[in-house]
Amino acid sequence: MTTATLAPTRAGDTRAEDPRIGLAGTLRHVGALTRRNLMRIKADPESMFDAVLMPIVFTVLFVYVFGGAMSGNQDDYKQRLIPGLLGQTGMTLALAVGTGLNSDFQTGVMDRFRTLPIGRASVLLSKIVAETLRALISSAILLTFAFILGFELKTGVLELLAAVGLSLVFGMSIVWISMLLGMAMKSAQAVQGVSMLVLMPMQFGSSIFAPTETMPGWLQAFTKVNPLSALADAARGLLNGQGPIAHPVMVVLIWSAASTAIFAPLAVARFRKRT
Amino acid sequence: MTGIATAPNTRGTAGNAVEVHGMVKHFGTTKALDGVDLTVREGTVLALLGPNGAGKTTLVRILSTLIKPDAGTAFVGGYDVLRQPKQLRRTIGLTGQYASVDELLSGYENLYLIGRLLDLSSRGAKARAAELLERFSLTEAAKRPAKTYSGGMRRRLDLAASMIGRPQVLYLDEPTTGLDPRTRNEVWDEVQRMVAEGSTVLLTTQYMEEAEQLANELTVIDRGKVIANGGVAELKAKVGGQILQVRPAHPAELPEMARRLHESGITGATISPDDGLLAVPITGEEQLTTVIGVLGGRGFAIAGIDTKVPSLDEVFLAITGKPTADPATAPAIALVKEPVA
Ligand SMILES: Nc1ncnc2c1ncn2[C@@H]1O[C@H](COP(=O)(O)OP(=O)(O)OP(=O)(O)O)[C@@H](O)[C@H]1O
Ligand SMILES: [Mg+2]
Numbered sequence: 001m002t003t004a005t006l007a008p009t010r011a012g013d014t015r016a017e018d019p020r021i022g023l024a025g026t027l028r029h030v031g032a033l034t035r036r037n038l039m040r041i042k043a044d045p046e047s048m049f050d051a052v053l054m055p056i057v058f059t060v061l062f063v064y065v066f067g068g069a070m071s072g073n074q075d076d077y078k079q080r081l082i083p084g085l086l087g088q089t090g091m092t093l094a095l096a097v098g099t100g101l102n103s104d105f106q107t108g109v110m111d112r113f114r115t116l117p118i119g120r121a122s123v124l125l126s127k128i129v130a131e132t133l134r135a136l137i138s139s140a141i142l143l144t145f146a147f148i149l150g151f152e153l154k155t156g157v158l159e160l161l162a163a164v165g166l167s168l169v170f171g172m173s174i175v176w177i178s179m180l181l182g183m184a185m186k187s188a189q190a191v192q193g194v195s196m197l198v199l200m201p202m203q204f205g206s207s208i209f210a211p212t213e214t215m216p217g218w219l220q221a222f223t224k225v226n227p228l229s230a231l232a233d234a235a236r237g238l239l240n241g242q243g244p245i246a247h248p249v250m251v252v253l254i255w256s257a258a259s260t261a262i263f264a265p266l267a268v269a270r271f272r273k274r275t
Numbered sequence: 276m277t278g279i280a281t282a283p284n285t286r287g288t289a290g291n292a293v294e295v296h297g298m299v300k301h302f303g304t305t306k307a308l309d310g311v312d313l314t315v316r317e318g319t320v321l322a323l324l325g326p327n328g329a330g331k332t333t334l335v336r337i338l339s340t341l342i343k344p345d346a347g348t349a350f351v352g353g354y355d356v357l358r359q360p361k362q363l364r365r366t367i368g369l370t371g372q373y374a375s376v377d378e379l380l381s382g383y384e385n386l387y388l389i390g391r392l393l394d395l396s397s398r399g400a401k402a403r404a405a406e407l408l409e410r411f412s413l414t415e416a417a418k419r420p421a422k423t424y425s426g427g428m429r430r431r432l433d434l435a436a437s438m439i440g441r442p443q444v445l446y447l448d449e450p451t452t453g454l455d456p457r458t459r460n461e462v463w464d465e466v467q468r469m470v471a472e473g474s475t476v477l478l479t480t481q482y483m484e485e486a487e488q489l490a491n492e493l494t495v496i497d498r499g500k501v502i503a504n505g506g507v508a509e510l511k512a513k514v515g516g517q518i519l520q521v522r523p524a525h526p527a528e529l530p531e532m533a534r535r536l537h538e539s540g541i542t543g544a545t546i547s548p549d550d551g552l553l554a555v556p557i558t559g560e561e562q563l564t565t566v567i568g569v570l571g572g573r574g575f576a577i578a579g580i581d582t583k584v585p586s587l588d589e590v591f592l593a594i595t596g597k598p599t600a601d602p603a604t605a606p607a608i609a610l611v612k613e614p615v616a
Contacts, residue, residue: 021361028391028394029391031391032391032392033392035388036384036388039379039380039384040377040379040380043380043420044379107375107377107378108374108375109376112369112371112375112376112389112436113392114340114341115339115341115364115367115368115369116364116389116392117361117364117393118392
């Protein structure tokens with residue numbers, strides 16, 4: 001069965017005549033490429049620093065340095081901060097897709113893939129699968145650490161999973177923007193730099209770290225529309241069992257749909273042109 | 276799609292693995308390809324010979340579906356480069372001019388990945404990876420990340436990667452540039468094995484010697500145009516065969532040696548006292564034997580002899596009457612040619 005593609009394909013070989021790859025083939029290709037992405041992480045463990053250390057550093061830094069000042073006591077602040085950090089995980093890691101894509105184009109690896117009979121979406125899908133796994137690991141580390149520090153899940157596992165899921169849904173919609181960055185920039189470092197420039201104001205200009213009421217009016221205007229605020233609010237509602245849930249979840253979903261509707265066609269068109 | 280008959284224009288001509296008609300490609304104002312026609316018969320090796328910037332890589336990239344031509348048509352394995360890229364990719368293997376291996380993965384993982392992407396079973400991909408690692412002497416380094424490989428090892432890994440699917444048509448863009456002689460021979464052996472197993476090979480090179488070793492046919496291109504085309508023997512005849520270089524034990528005897536050869540009816544010998552070399556153009560084994568016989572018979576002490584294939588530069592000179600446009604391809608050691616009085 002496997003040798004069919006290897007035999008000379010000139011006449012009568014229906015396998016080569018048929019340009020379609022099929023679902024089974026695509027799954028196999030995405031599987032092989034995902035394995036590659038994971039092997040790359042294994043070979044370069046430092047690339048996991050952001051996923052592993054960021055949640056820990058942020059938690060320690062904010063809970064102990066600013067927590068007391070901001071919420072009066074650290075326990076209240078934990079309950080505020082941890083859901084917010086969980087909410088932004090998807091976006092943080094989605095931004096890494098563009099960096100990976102960029103380095104594949106730069107190193108000629110993409111050229112090799114492009115001469116192989118695989119669907120062009122496979123390379124991309126495998127990146128998304130690997131980043132999703134990274135987001136899950138990052139979320140797990142964040143939660144484990146949070147529980148050790150005394151964070152309380154006031155609802156249930158289902159609500160927790162819903163919060164993680166919402167974060168991933170939003171992350172998916174950011175993947176397209178990351179892809180566009182990855183294809184537009186000249187180097188992986190540049191992609192990473194620009195990603196940070198986008199991420200930082202969005203993180204800190206949101207309700208993740210501090211209540212927005214104390215911010216000046218112009219900043220409040222920004223934090224109100226910032227999807228990371230909605231994500232943090234939704235996650236808080238889901239994990240703490242207090243505050244609205246439906247409204248912020250809707251806002252996040254609308255943002256995700258809008259971002260996907262605008263950027264997915266652009267990213268796919270650009271990707272097709274280059275592959 | 277399946278009902279297409281084998282006819283020119285839709286599938287190319289039967290018996291041709293690669294067929295290129297009027298290929299044109301511009302990069303801005305640079306005409307990388309300026310109307311190239313070329314065919315490679317099934318089961319043969321064609322060497323595409325040309326200096327830097329001739330358009331070799333551009334042509335290979337078009338035939339691999341990596342870039343699109345501005346004009347012209349091409350068929351590979353009967354598939355149209357522009358209209359049937361997916362089918363075409365099932366029939367080709369490419370080793371590009373620049374490495375395209377994943378540096379973070381080990382040699383083995385690189386090959387295994389490509390095997391899986393070519394729809395080999397997990398076991399099949401493992402076996403094929405191990406086989407090719409062995410053949411390219413990479414077994415010992417198989418588990419190391421490719422970034423720790425030397426240039427030659429990376430090149431071999433790249434070559435192995437292009438052979439995994441036993442492609443019907445194999446493109447090799449300067450496969451041996453930068454390799455040491457032993458490794459180069461190893462690569463040549465593998466290319467010949469692929470041909471014996473039924474593959475067709477299109478290889479680009481700057482070395483006449485490589486073309487002579489591997490190719491049935493030669494196409495010489497310069498500035499995007501084909502300037503010569505034919506069998507290896509045919510073109511060699513045009514260029515004038517090989518050059519025999521003799522290094523006498525006593526360089527002072529050089530003029531005397533040249534005169535003796537001239538007396539024996541062997542013409543064209545040149546000497547370069549600075550290098551201590553006598554150079555004699557020869558067209559066959561008999562002539563070689565005669566020259567050695569004459570020199571040996573006269574009792575000249577010979578310290579070394581060597582035959583050398585004309586360089587790309589000399590081929591160009593013979594074909595076009597002018598040297599290659601790019602001085603970078605000129606032979607590193609030029610023989611000072613002093614006509615013998
Ligand atoms: N992507 C590109 N953008 C602009 N110019 C290009 C590009 N690719 C090739 N060229 C130009 O097209 C011409 C042919 O290049 P090509 O790489 O095909 O030559 P080559 O025969 O492979 O040379 P070499 O022996 O140096 O590899 C050169 O003048 C080169 O500068
Ligand atoms: Mg080239």
